[in-house]
Amino acid sequence: MLSDGFRETALEGLLLPSLMVIFLAVMALTWGLDRLVARLGLYDWIWHPSLFRVSLFILLFSGFALFIY
Numbered sequence: 001m002l003s004d005g006f007r008e009t010a011l012e013g014l015l016l017p018s019l020m021v022i023f024l025a026v027m028a029l030t031w032g033l034d035r036l037v038a039r040l041g042l043y044d045w046i047w048h049p050s051l052f053r054v055s056l057f058i059l060l061f062s063g064f065a066l067f068i069y
Contacts, residue, residue, distance in 0.1 A: 007069075027057070029060060030053070
């Protein structure tokens, strides 16, 4: 259901920017990775967990966004 060169996504007749779809998917992925890192106890080795979370989200979002632009 992608149209206009992957820049808009049709969802139930509503055109959404693909970046919004990617944003929501990356939020879910980041949440899952955050839970995994916490479960493995890796936050004991990370200097600033909040900064790590934000950086992880920005890296994933930028990486996925580069696929469509």
